[in-house]
Amino acid sequence: MPERWRFLLISLAAMLGMAVTASLGRWQLQRAHDKEQRFQAMERQQSLRPWANADLAALNSPQAEEVPSAPWLHRPAILQGRWLAGQTVYLDNRQMQGRPGFFVLTPLRLAPPHEDLIVVVQRGWVGRNFQDRLALQPVETPAGLVEVRGQLEPPPSKLYELGAESAGAAPFHGADPDGQTPQLLQNVDFAAWAAASGLRLQAYGLVQTDAPSQGLSRDWPKATAGxxxxxxxxxxxxxxxxxxxxxxxxxxxxxxxxxxxxx
Structure with missing residues (x-):
């Protein structure tokens, strides 16, 4: 190959390599900028006045499609209501501080005059029984009116699974929760849960941030911009x-x- 053509080909390859790598560097900077903006938006939401029952009732659009733009996202809340203990769900393969266990979810029916609204509360975490993985550690669920503090968030993230549950066919309790035992699930779908139970579950949930109690740990990881x-x-x-x-x-x-x- 003539020296001139060799020089041109090497020059072209070098310019192409520099353009591609510089473009990838700028793309990573843009991703960092976007994450910083989302983190700042989350911090602004967390610093707002906590919502109460009436604020959730005023939304009038619980099935928000665009979760990132939802006004409730990352908003603190202090809700009053009654637990639907028979509808409790244990989510399997969830960790806290590196320990395997379960997230415990229980619907909370808001106090009158908003009793038609029900919010699924991610109440906390319990450890696994390594001798019997199906043995669920009991948690205390107070009867009567309770006050729950937390942060409004999307439903728990889904883990990969095989079988019927991955297709959204997992069974849920009926409309009458009395006498039911907690369910062990890999993932939970709020829409399927609402359809099967007849309860008016909201599209969002509440991650409880009260001090550890009722046999539950609530040492949730702190959010960072990453x-x-x-x-x-x-x-x-x-x-x-x-x-x-x-x-x-x-x-x-x-x-x-x-x-x-x-x-």
Missing amino acids: VEKHYGYAFQWFGLAALIALLYVWFQVLRRFIRPARA
Whole structure:
């Protein structure tokens, strides 16, 4: 291959490599910026006045489709109501502080005059019985009117699973919760739960943040922006672009002048 064409091909490859790596670096910076904005928006929501029963009733649109733009997202709340203990669900394979166990979810029927609204409360975490994985540690569910403090969030994240539950066919309790035993599920779908039980469950849930009680731990992980890895990836991509540029300048430009001078 003639020297001229070889030089042109190497130059083209170097420019393409620098363009791609620099573009990837800028993409990582943009991802970090987007996450910082979302984290700041979450902090603003968390600093607002806690909502009460009447505020949830005033939403009038519990089945919000665009979760990120929902006014309730990350909003603190102090709700009064009564537990529907027979509708309690244990979510399997959930961890807290690195320990395997279950998230315990119980619907809360709001106090009158908003008793037609029911919010699923992620009450806390209990450990697993390693001798019998189907043995569920009992938790105390007070009867009567209770006050629950927490933060309004989307339903718990779903884990990968096989079988009927992954298709949304998991059974739920009927409309009458009396006498029912807690269910052990891998995932929970609020819409399917509402349809099977006849309860008016809201599309959002409440993550309870009260002090540990009723046999439940509530040491939820603190939310962070999580941008450090994106800055690290951006540094690597920009560093690679700079390395390509340095190698190109050394081997294709400076060496061309050094070799004739030595000759």
